[in-house]
Amino acid sequence: MSKTAQKWIHLIVSCILSAMLIGLGIALIISCLDIYNSGPKPYTPESIAAHFQKISLLVYLTAACVVLGIVLNLVMPQEKKKVKAFRDNAETLSRLEAKAGMLEGEFAQKAAKEKNLRKILRLCTAIACVLLAIRPLLHFMNQDNFLGDKTQCVIRAMTIALVYGAASLSLTFLCKALCSKSIDRQIDIYKASIASNGASGLKPVVDDDKDAKRAFILRCVLAVAAITFIVLGIFNGGAEAVLDKANAICMECIGMG
């Protein structure tokens, strides 16, 4: 079979399978909502089975399609796509910095300007994020907000946290995007400097051993802390609490109600 035909077969099977899976997901959600709305409690295995009976054909068909997809992959494997490179521009910049050596004149001024711009951007974003975190934290610290219906309180608190979290996340990414643009501009400055003054021939200073040593020391500190904490936990009843909770099923905790 030609490669084009194989490609088409793969595409058709994967599209059918996607449609069936999405359909099955929607059917499952509708069935669950249907069971919930149908009442009356308590549910019985028979009443639940009766609801899911309606979508059984779809379940079997989807399962058959999944198996077909697996068989197709085994019999007619698709060619692996070529890996697309993803270069980190900060890394490129550090390499170019070393390669270009000390900048002079206009190049040095422009590069310093970009560096300062990034510093200011990062500082402003950090301050804004801290300020944005205060409001949800204050909400969580005020016990009056958590009296009454627990679910309502949690929904309210999480909504506030999400809104402020989304705002700080958006700011962070705006800052990152601006910094990335700034790095690109600085890369162009270094490239222009290399083009006019030539390369210094240096490579960025990298000390893998130093990183490894630092990681080793941190690991040792954490090992001591972890073992100390576990021993302390055994004596202050923490271990017992873990066992006791694990041995009992809290219906609410596993999301049953």
Added chain:
Amino acid sequence: MNKTENHKEKTKIGQWWANHKPSKRRLIQLYAALLTNANLKGFKSGYIYQGNAKYACAPGLNCYSCPAASASCPLGALQNAMRDANKTIPFYIVGILLLYGFLFGRWICGFLCPFGLLQDLLYKIKTPKIKKNRLTRTASYLKYFILAYLVILLPLTYAVQEYPMPGFCKYICPSGLLIGAGGLLSNDLNFNLLGALGPLFTWKFLLLVIFILGSVFIYRFFCRFFCPLGALYGLFNKISWLGVKMEKSKCTNCGLCVGACDMDIRHVGDHECISCGKCVNVCPTNAIRYKGPKIMLAPNEVGLPLKTKQNVDPVDAPGTPLPKKTKIARLLVAIAMFAVLGGALVYYNFIDQDPVRSTAGQVGSLCPDFEMSVYKTENAPYAGETLKPSDSLGKVTVINFWYIYCGGCVHELQDEFPLLYEEYGDRIEVIVVHSDQEYGQDITAFINDNLPTDCGFIYTRDQAGEAFFYTLTDSTPAWPCTIIIDEYGVIQFKTIANTTFEELSGVIDELLK
């Protein structure tokens, strides 16, 4: 078929096998999933394992209410420890998380997490895939938000009210629903738990369907965007003992490593890296390697082969023979691993015994008579005495079973049961039975501070290993449980779930007629 054709065929089969054989990572994942869920008999009996092995936490996300779970869940234990944070510093669970963090980091997500394995397998389903992009990178920070608010802040906030609120377990955790609730409900003998299903279950079922569907189209959908355990372990990734590491001195910044990775990493080994090893396979300068001992995993031995930039398949490339010492060490480690798994399977399935399922507490039968000791709470009737259900004959009696770590239990005692007193006063008897375990807590003080003590409720303790409770719940250790007994001592209503005033009053009204 001549000799050359035969050889060609063999090579073809060999190539096919090389491309389709399970990778070492997959085998380790399967091993870890089986070890974490070694109590397979639980699926048959419908009981969870209740032995001492649950002092230990499994490293991955695996609900401890799953009938097969052999150890505790670190996230569940952490949220539970937060409930007591105003009294006891949660040293134990923090120590365990630190230990796993510095030893393994997110290597756990890639190799040991059963839910990670499930997502990996779901992603294999043949559908078009949504690759990583700026949006997924942004969304990957959501898990830190969930960790901060649902796992730490929310339980801490409710700890002041002495109310257990495992926010993540209750509202998000797909493992709890899939293998915890799902595992229990899949057994016909637990049909009495169906009474618990309600809005919370419906919400979590909806989320579970989204997580499962998402994992088919997006690589590790739950792991990347929602898992707080991954977020926590990710903080240790750079210093963890196991994982992947890049030697910067060898790196040429070709960008193939980040391009080949399905996770939202920006650098090899950063907080998003689950050490799957794809980058190890594509690095043209061998700058990326595994940290830690080379006994189990050496460079280019993980995952299925990927084409490198130079189109050289590492599997086809002539391999360097391993030193004899390493070979022997690997063999010993493999034997030890199989011995541990075999031992665990034998212990959990053949040595450990499940309780005998009781059928004495069915609706319509006489309530079994067990002794309960009455707590010395404020305004307590019968304080310090020993009671039996038969002492309440002649009155409609509501018996509620609860324990201090059960949020739903505390909630219904605080909000629903006082309404019974308002409605019926002394016409009914309400007996509230705490578990025999005191969980290192002062239950009397908790009742005085947090539960209604001016309603004439009799707060008692279920003596002798919660024999009364287990008899009524058919030996399933699921709280809360409420029963209503008529004036002749016959059980007329039973629910193993949170109940409401409306539900109870409907039965009581009938009995009082």
